[in-house]
Amino acid sequence: MDLDLTADVVSVCSQLVDLESVSRNERAIADAVESALAPLPHLDVVRRGDTVVATTDLGRGERVVIAGHLDTVPLNDNLPSRNDGTNLHGLGACDMKGGDAVILRLAASVAEPARDVTYVLYEGEEIESEFNGLGHLAAEQPALLRADFAILMEPSDGVVEAGCQGTMRIEVTTHGERAHSARAWRGVNAIHRAAPVLERLTAYQPRKPVIDGLTYHEGLNAVGISGGVAGNVLPDLCTVSINYRFAPDRGEAEAEAYLRDLFDGYDVEVADSAPGALPGLDRPAAKEFVEAVGGVVNPKFGWTDVSRFSALGVPAVNFGPGDPMLAHKQEEYVPLEQLRECERVLSSWLGGGR
Amino acid sequence: MDLDLTADVVSVCSQLVDLESVSRNERAIADAVESALAPLPHLDVVRRGDTVVATTDLGRGERVVIAGHLDTVPLNDNLPSRNDGTNLHGLGACDMKGGDAVILRLAASVAEPARDVTYVLYEGEEIESEFNGLGHLAAEQPALLRADFAILMEPSDGVVEAGCQGTMRIEVTTHGERAHSARAWRGVNAIHRAAPVLERLTAYQPRKPVIDGLTYHEGLNAVGISGGVAGNVLPDLCTVSINYRFAPDRGEAEAEAYLRDLFDGYDVEVADSAPGALPGLDRPAAKEFVEAVGGVVNPKFGWTDVSRFSALGVPAVNFGPGDPMLAHKQEEYVPLEQLRECERVLSSWLGGGR
Numbered sequence: 001m002d003l004d005l006t007a008d009v010v011s012v013c014s015q016l017v018d019l020e021s022v023s024r025n026e027r028a029i030a031d032a033v034e035s036a037l038a039p040l041p042h043l044d045v046v047r048r049g050d051t052v053v054a055t056t057d058l059g060r061g062e063r064v065v066i067a068g069h070l071d072t073v074p075l076n077d078n079l080p081s082r083n084d085g086t087n088l089h090g091l092g093a094c095d096m097k098g099g100d101a102v103i104l105r106l107a108a109s110v111a112e113p114a115r116d117v118t119y120v121l122y123e124g125e126e127i128e129s130e131f132n133g134l135g136h137l138a139a140e141q142p143a144l145l146r147a148d149f150a151i152l153m154e155p156s157d158g159v160v161e162a163g164c165q166g167t168m169r170i171e172v173t174t175h176g177e178r179a180h181s182a183r184a185w186r187g188v189n190a191i192h193r194a195a196p197v198l199e200r201l202t203a204y205q206p207r208k209p210v211i212d213g214l215t216y217h218e219g220l221n222a223v224g225i226s227g228g229v230a231g232n233v234l235p236d237l238c239t240v241s242i243n244y245r246f247a248p249d250r251g252e253a254e255a256e257a258y259l260r261d262l263f264d265g266y267d268v269e270v271a272d273s274a275p276g277a278l279p280g281l282d283r284p285a286a287k288e289f290v291e292a293v294g295g296v297v298n299p300k301f302g303w304t305d306v307s308r309f310s311a312l313g314v315p316a317v318n319f320g321p322g323d324p325m326l327a328h329k330q331e332e333y334v335p336l337e338q339l340r341e342c343e344r345v346l347s348s349w350l351g352g353g354r
Numbered sequence: 355m356d357l358d359l360t361a362d363v364v365s366v367c368s369q370l371v372d373l374e375s376v377s378r379n380e381r382a383i384a385d386a387v388e389s390a391l392a393p394l395p396h397l398d399v400v401r402r403g404d405t406v407v408a409t410t411d412l413g414r415g416e417r418v419v420i421a422g423h424l425d426t427v428p429l430n431d432n433l434p435s436r437n438d439g440t441n442l443h444g445l446g447a448c449d450m451k452g453g454d455a456v457i458l459r460l461a462a463s464v465a466e467p468a469r470d471v472t473y474v475l476y477e478g479e480e481i482e483s484e485f486n487g488l489g490h491l492a493a494e495q496p497a498l499l500r501a502d503f504a505i506l507m508e509p510s511d512g513v514v515e516a517g518c519q520g521t522m523r524i525e526v527t528t529h530g531e532r533a534h535s536a537r538a539w540r541g542v543n544a545i546h547r548a549a550p551v552l553e554r555l556t557a558y559q560p561r562k563p564v565i566d567g568l569t570y571h572e573g574l575n576a577v578g579i580s581g582g583v584a585g586n587v588l589p590d591l592c593t594v595s596i597n598y599r600f601a602p603d604r605g606e607a608e609a610e611a612y613l614r615d616l617f618d619g620y621d622v623e624v625a626d627s628a629p630g631a632l633p634g635l636d637r638p639a640a641k642e643f644v645e646a647v648g649g650v651v652n653p654k655f656g657w658t659d660v661s662r663f664s665a666l667g668v669p670a671v672n673f674g675p676g677d678p679m680l681a682h683k684q685e686e687y688v689p690l691e692q693l694r695e696c697e698r699v700l701s702s703w704l705g706g707g708r
Contacts, residue, residue, distance in 0.1 A: 165536060169585050181597045182519060182656035184560075184573035191576035191594070195552035202546045206538075219538035222545035223589065224582025231523050231577050231597060231626075240545075243535045243585060272585075302536035 001028065003036040005108035009343045010088060010336050013101035017081035017090040023071040023131065026050040026123040030070060033121050036104065042111045043119075046144065050123035051133035053144050054107050056116050062285055063116040065150035065314065066106065066346070067134065067305070068099040069125030076330040087333040094322035098334035099153025102321065102342045106350060113350040115285070118147060125305065138308050149285035150309040151346075155322030158338045160290055161300040162214055162279030162317045163248045164307050168255050169223070172197050172240045173267040179234045187234040191227045194238040198222065200262060201242070209247045212281040214299035216247035241271070245301065248276030248310075277307035280315020292349035293319065355382070357390040359462035363697045364442060364690050367455035371435035371444040377425040377485065380404035380477040384424060387475050390458065396465045397473075400498065404477035405487035407498050408461050410470050416639055417470040419504035419668065420460065420700070421488065421659070422453040423479030430684040441687040448676035452688035453507025456675065456696045460704060467704040469639070472501060479659065492662050503639035504663040505700075509676030512692045514644055515654035516568055516633030516671045517602045518661050522609050523577070524596050526551050527621040532583060532590045541588040545581045548592045552576065554616060555596070563601045566635040568653035570601035595625070599655065602630030602664075631661040634669020646703040647673065 003015055021029040030050035038045045043054040050070065072092035081090035088098075100121060107119045122133030129135060137144055174194045179187025206218045220242065227238030246255045252275050260268055280286055281297065290297055300306065300318055309316035321338035357369055375383040384404035392399045397408040404424065426446035435444035442452075454475060461473045476487030483489060491498055528548045533541025560572045574596065581592030600609045606629050614622055634640055635651065644651055654660065654672055663670035675692035 167536070167586070180656065181573060181575050181577060182521070182599050183571075184575050184599070185571065189555075189575050191579050192552060192556045194579075195549065195556045198546060198549035198552060201543075202549045217537075217539065219535060221535050221538050221543050221588055222581070223535060223585050223587060225545050225548075225579050225592065226582070227576070228578025228580070228595065231595065232521070233577060234575055235577065238579065241582060241585065245536050245538070302534065 001032050003032045003104065005036050005104055009101050009105045009339045010083065012104055013088055013093065013098055013334065013339055014081040014083060016097040016100055017088070017093050018079065020075065020079060021070050021072055021092070022074050023124055023127040026070050030123065033070070033104065037107055040108060043107060048136065048141065049133060051137065052121045053137070054119040056113060058112065058116055060114065060116040063118060063147040064285060065118045065120060065145060065147040065309065066103050066153065067120035067122065067150065068096050068103050068153040069122050069133070070100060071123055071126050073126050073328050078330050087335050089333040091332070093334045094155050094332040095327035096154055096320060096322065098155065098322045098339050099320035101339060102346060103153060105343050106346055110347055110350045115350065117350060118144065132305070134305050134308050138312055142312055145309065145312055145314065147314050149283060149289065150306070150314050150316035151289070152304060152306050152316060152318050153320035154304060154318045155320050155324045155327055156318045157323050158321055158342055160293055160297040160317050160319045162281055162297050163211065164277045164300040164302065164304050165216060165218070165248060166246045166250065166252060166255060166274060166276030167303045168244045168246065168252065168259065168273040169271040170242050170244070170259050171269045171271050172242060172263050174238045175267065176234065176236045178229060178236045181232045181234055184234055189234045190236050190238040194227070194240055197240050197263065197266065207247060209249050211247065211249050212279045214279055214297060216299045217301060218247055219245040246276060248278045251275060274303055275307055275311065277310030277316060279317070283315045286315050286317065289349060293345050355386050357386045357458070359390050359458055363455050363459045363693045364437065366458055367442055367447065367452055367688065367693055368435040368437060370451040370454055371442070371447050372433065374429065374433060375424050375426055375446070376428050377478055377481040380424050384477065387424070387458065391461055394462060397461060402490065402495065403487060405491065406475045407491070408473040410467060412466065412470055414468065414470040417472060417501040418639060419472045419474060419499060419501045419663065420457050420507065421474035421476065421504065422450050422457050422507045423476050424454060425477055425480050427480050427682050432684050441689050443685070443687040445686070447688045448509050448686040449681035450508055450674060450676070452509065452676045452693055453674035455693060456700060457507060459697050460700055464701055464704045469704065471704060472498065488659050488662050492666055496666055499663065499666055499668065501668050503637060503643065504660070504668050504670035505643070506658060506660050506670060506672050507674035508658055508672045509674050509678045509681055510672045511677050512675055512696055514647055514651045514671050514673045516635055516651050517565065518631045518654040518656065518658045519570060519572070519602060520600045520604065520606060520609060520628060520630030521657045522598045522600065522606065522613065522627040523625040524598070524613050525623045525625050526594045526596060526617050528592045529621065530588060530590045533588045535586045535588055538588055543588045544590050544592040548581070548594055551594050551617065551620065561601060563603050565601065565603050566633045568633055568651060570653045571655060572601055573599040600630060602632045605629060628657055629661055629665065631664030631670060633671070637669050640669050640671065643703060647699050
């Protein structure tokens with residue numbers, strides 16, 4: 001299928017939605033994107049797997065990355081797209097083919113941007129991290145992502161969301177001694193020993209640090225608990241799985257130290273971990289961008305791919321059309337006016353802050 | 355296989371151990387028991403499934419039941435039996451073919467007991483209650499179990515264990531509201547809500563009532579806990595499975611009321627329940643029995659089939675050879691001297707208290 005990037009952004013978005021691209025099946029949409037961008041004389045186009053990178057090279061003093069993933073969550077009886085005059089409905093309309101449509105329109109129409117641009121349309125964001133196209137670039141061709149600033153066009157209701165919180169999951173295990181429950185005094189109940197672990201969680205007061213003017217909001221939650229041998233046996237093991245979401249002024253090592261201190265005396269293992277990303281709103285490119293889009297910035301609480309840029313030293317924000325609460329829902333849609341407004345704002349900013 | 359009940363109790367026991375009878379496979383041993391008892395002129399023998407009941411009917415003023423189960427837990431590379439001169443080893447030697455051997459020796463050798471006797475050798479004790487041969491008799495032919503006193507010959511190290519504690523398992527469920535763990539303030543964590551449940555368990559002080567001179571010892575223990583949806587989701591449910599062991603002065607209704615009061619405000623469901631059994635040591639038959647065996651009586655903490663007699667209004671005790679801590683262990687054995695002593699004591703008591 002040929003993408004017509006001379007059409008308006010709503011039309012481009014509906015073309016993208018109708019190009020079904022559930023994760024691990026992004027070949028067709030990546031082909032269409034590559035074919036549409038490759039002929040444009042102001043862009044260098046590189047393909048890696050089903051990730052397409054298109055770059056301007058105008059020798060500007062500044063470079064920005066504008067990125068979006070091409071894949072969607074699985075089909076849920078929500079294709080083809082449907083335009084009701086106010087919203088465009090369909091799988092991926094919100095997350096995030098609306099953002100992709102804006103990216104493609106910018107790539108095609110802004111031939112002489114005031115800042116050099118690297119457009120990245122990548123595969124494998126909705127599934128395990130090992131398939132993430134942006135992750136592959138960061139690991140293997142980081143030079144392609146080198147920039148002063150990055151915009152990830154995930155749905156954010158057209159408001160800048162800066163930084164992202166880190167996440168760490170630990171398992172706290174208590175140990176006891178089995179015994180028949182009819183003679184409980186002969187054993188030690190590991191589930192009872194987990195009571196203080198839950199007490200520490202309920203007593204927890206979240207840190208809410210202010211970073212670059214944004215108020216983050218940490219969280220510490222049991223996300224799983226298990227223990228038990230049989231209905232008449234005192235259990236010798238109980239494991240509480242705990243997820244810590246930490247503000248981006250705290251690194252992974254610091255987060256782990258905090259948890260080990262909080263659960264001092266317990267058997268603590270880190271199950272997985274991903275760092276946060278500082279908002280980086282002190283950088284000139286970021287400042288100008290925030291001003292250009294109207295000055296409203298919210299902190300990003302969830303973990304997103306912006307932290308991949310952060311790890312490369314590139315400040316990054318989320319900014320895109322669509323209500324993030326609709327992501328992954330059968331009824332997802334993107335408001336037509338948000339699509340147009342995002343394109344307008346970004347086009348103006350790329351053109352030189354008009 | 356023919357059982358030779360004229361042999362001594364140790365030999366009868368080794369014959370029984372070598373007759374493999376894992377639960378649901380008691381046909382051969384029940385056949386052997388029935389064939390050995392049926393020719394004895396002082397006994398009426400009735401069979402129901404793989405349960406054998408042999409009764410004297412001498413018109414004595416008093417009747418006692420002496421009972422033992424014929425089945426064992428699964429094979430564990432511990433057959434055939436082995437006699438080392440001090441102990442008889444092998445599957446079921448302790449639990450409870452030692453007791454069965456004593457029963458069969460008594461049935462064969464005490465032709466004119468001072469009190470009428472109902473010997474019960476039953477199937478299906480080591481598995482789900484629905485297979486329990488004593489339970490079948492109690493439900494369908496309770497007249498066969500009518501008596502003034504009952505002795506269940508489960509291993510008790512040759513000491514009388516009187517009564518048994520009741521058991522009740524409840525599930526206490528806490529409810530919350532799911533939310534992404536990155537925005538925990540939008541939800542309610544059901545695992546955190548279980549903290550006070552565990553606190554009440556750790557604060558619990560067991561009741562230790564004295565009944566007929568015996569000190570019981572209650573217990574309240576979490577035997578299972580589960581909750582959790584995914585590593586990034588606040589769970590909306592957490593269930594704590596709790597086992598309450600209650601002394602026999604407390605009925606099931608009272609036990610349930612106690613638990614509902616203790617966990618007031620929580621969603622409480624009774625998963626299963628079995629009543630305890632009062633020691634009944636005030637009955638003449640019981641008193642004489644205790645005196646005959648030396649006067650030492652301990653309370654029984656675990657639930658046993660004595661409560662099936664109790665439910666029929668028959669006071670019952672556990673009394674048998676073998677260390678109860680060896681039950682269900684691969685290395686189980688029964689001391690030869692305990693076998694002989696149990697037979698001697700019971701034979702004497704049945705003979706008229708000599």
